[in-house]
Amino acid sequence: MKKSNVVHVILSGGLGSRLWPLSRKSKPKQYLNLFKEGSLFGMSVDRNKSICDSITIVGNIDNHFLSKQVMNEKDIKYRNIVESTPRNTAAAIAFAALAAEPSDILFVTPSDHVIKADQHYYGALEQGISKANEGYLVTFGIKPKRPETGYGYIEFLDDQVLSFREKPNQDTAEDFIERGNFLWNSGMFCFRADTFLNELQQYEPIVYSTALTAWNHQFEDVIDLELSKLIPSISIDYAVMERSKKIRVIPGQFSWSDLGSFESLYDYLITTEYPIDENGNMVIGSEKYTAFVGLKDTIVVDTKDALLFVQKEKSQDVKKIYNTLEKHQSKLID
Numbered sequence: 001m002k003k004s005n006v007v008h009v010i011l012s013g014g015l016g017s018r019l020w021p022l023s024r025k026s027k028p029k030q031y032l033n034l035f036k037e038g039s040l041f042g043m044s045v046d047r048n049k050s051i052c053d054s055i056t057i058v059g060n061i062d063n064h065f066l067s068k069q070v071m072n073e074k075d076i077k078y079r080n081i082v083e084s085t086p087r088n089t090a091a092a093i094a095f096a097a098l099a100a101e102p103s104d105i106l107f108v109t110p111s112d113h114v115i116k117a118d119q120h121y122y123g124a125l126e127q128g129i130s131k132a133n134e135g136y137l138v139t140f141g142i143k144p145k146r147p148e149t150g151y152g153y154i155e156f157l158d159d160q161v162l163s164f165r166e167k168p169n170q171d172t173a174e175d176f177i178e179r180g181n182f183l184w185n186s187g188m189f190c191f192r193a194d195t196f197l198n199e200l201q202q203y204e205p206i207v208y209s210t211a212l213t214a215w216n217h218q219f220e221d222v223i224d225l226e227l228s229k230l231i232p233s234i235s236i237d238y239a240v241m242e243r244s245k246k247i248r249v250i251p252g253q254f255s256w257s258d259l260g261s262f263e264s265l266y267d268y269l270i271t272t273e274y275p276i277d278e279n280g281n282m283v284i285g286s287e288k289y290t291a292f293v294g295l296k297d298t299i300v301v302d303t304k305d306a307l308l309f310v311q312k313e314k315s316q317d318v319k320k321i322y323n324t325l326e327k328h329q330s331k332l333i334d
Helices: 040-048 064-074 088-099 119-133 170-179 193-203 205-216 236-241 262-271 312-327
Strands: 006-011 054-060 079-083 105-110 137-142 153-157 160-165 182-192 247-252 282-284 298-302 307-311
Touching: 006 040, 006 088, 040 064, 040 105, 054 064, 054 088, 064 079, 079 088, 088 105, 088 193, 088 205, 088 236, 105 119, 105 193, 119 137, 119 182, 119 247, 137 153, 137 193, 137 236, 153 247, 160 247, 170 182, 182 193, 182 236, 182 247, 193 205, 193 236, 262 282, 262 298, 262 312, 298 312, 307 312
Parallel strands: 006 054, 006 105, 054 079, 137 247, 282 298
Antiparallel strands: 105 182, 137 182, 153 160, 153 182, 298 307
């Protein structure tokens, strides 16, 4: 049997609003050089280049040049599909599938995750590619380390998905952990291009047909704006993964974080021996001497035009600040 071509599909359209004021519209979190290894985007490319034959990036009109900059620095060939307006992940992945050969295996990842690329990670990918070749749509779940309210969950039995669950409240998250058969939903997928498109056509025919029309009128991989506006904005989870009968899950044992909040960034930085004081307080973005009195597990984020103080366990609420600034058209999010 001919070996399938494996395409790493990188979704790079997120804003990272929960990491404001570090993450801005002009430079979302995946492009920030927060780590000694570089940016999250660059780390995603490096982590998967040994197992993938080619790279396709799907990003929006505002940041595709940031992807180009990273790829040029790495001197890696890639395909860059530019969305003129965001239409969520179902359409983004459809564009990547339409750009591929029908038999190509698409390994779809966000561009803003931190993953320890060890034998557990590559072993999970090999399983996923194998199941994708059998005609399944594969999602990767992560064994939870804590009752996290910022992630969706997958209820599973062996490789069968019993249900997908939305981000839970604290009590529900604790129940999931206690029951032991729930995984964090990583947002990573693996499937043949034709399998995905067939399932999308079955369950969301309007998304499929409008995405196909927009793709057929793309110019140099830039999707037409007016045709894009006709595509319903819906995630791959709602469009296909929660409805298809071909879903399989790979329970991952590797270290994973979506760095979706300052709490998860804090937890990751701790593993790199980033400094904190005796009460767990952390300063990001400043070399000024900073003293904390009567505070515990507080994160201070210092940028040239904003200063954020956040209690670690309340870090999901940073998005509320971002939304308020966006509502008032503040330049602080640009």
